[in-house]
Amino acid sequence: MPDITRRDFLKMLNGAGALLGLGVVATPVVAYFYPARLEEMPSEPALVCAEAELPIGESKTVKFGRYPAIIVHLEEGLKAYSAVCTHFACLVKWNPEAVxxxxxxxxxxxxxxxxxxxxxxxxAPLTPLVAEVVDGQVYVKVGES
Ligand code: FES
Incomplete structure (x- = not known):
C-alpha cells in the first residue's frame, strides 16, 4: 500500500470537495436549461388520493414520472401543475394562508x-397538468382540462 502523506490526503479531500461543489452548482443549471417537458411526463394518469383526503384549501404532491406534481383543491376546483419551479428546478409548495x-x-x-x-x-409559469376525479379517486394526468 502506497504511503499517503497528510498533504496528499488533504489534496484529495480538497479535490473531492471541489467536485461536490461543482455538482451542487451544475445540477440546477442543467435543470434550468433542460426543464421538464410535457412529452417526458407519463401518458397514463397517476393516482393522487381519495377525493375525501383532499378537501378545499389542501394540496398533495405526488410522484408523476420523473417529476413531482402538485394538486391543489381551490374553491374553483382542482388544479394541478408540475411541482418543479421554472427558475432553478426547486420544488414548489402550497401555502394555504397566502393562497x-x-x-x-x-x-x-x-x-x-x-x-x-x-x-x-x-x-415562466408552472407547467399545467390536469386533475380529475374518477370513482371518488383523484388522478393527475397530462392533457386538456
Ligand atoms: S428555483 Fe429559484 S425561485 Fe424557484
Whole structure:
C-alpha cells in the first residue's frame, strides 16, 4: 500500500470537495436549461388520493414520472401543475394562508389558479397538468382540462 502523506490526503479531500461543489452548482443549471417537458411526463394518469383526503384549501404532491406534481383543491376546483419551479428546478409548495404556490429557493410565487408567476425570478409559469376525479379517486394526468 502506497504511503499517503497528510498533504496528499488533504489534496484529495480538497479535490473531492471541489467536485461536490461543482455538482451542487451544475445540477440546477442543467435543470434550468433542460426543464421538464410535457412529452417526458407519463401518458397514463397517476393516482393522487381519495377525493375525501383532499378537501378545499389542501394540496398533495405526488410522484408523476420523473417529476413531482402538485394538486391543489381551490374553491374553483382542482388544479394541478408540475411541482418543479421554472427558475432553478426547486420544488414548489402550497401555502394555504397566502393562497399561493411558493418556491422556497429564491422566493418565487405562483398563482394557484393558472400557475402564472406572481412574483420573484421564475421566468415562466408552472407547467399545467390536469386533475380529475374518477370513482371518488383523484388522478393527475397530462392533457386538456
Ligand atoms: S428555483 Fe424557484 S425561485 Fe429559484
Amino acid at each position: 399561493r404556490l411558493e418556491c422556497p429557493c429564491h422566493d418565487g410565487y405562483f398563482s394557484p389558479s393558472d400557475g402564472s408567476v406572481v412574483a420573484g425570478p421564475p421566468p
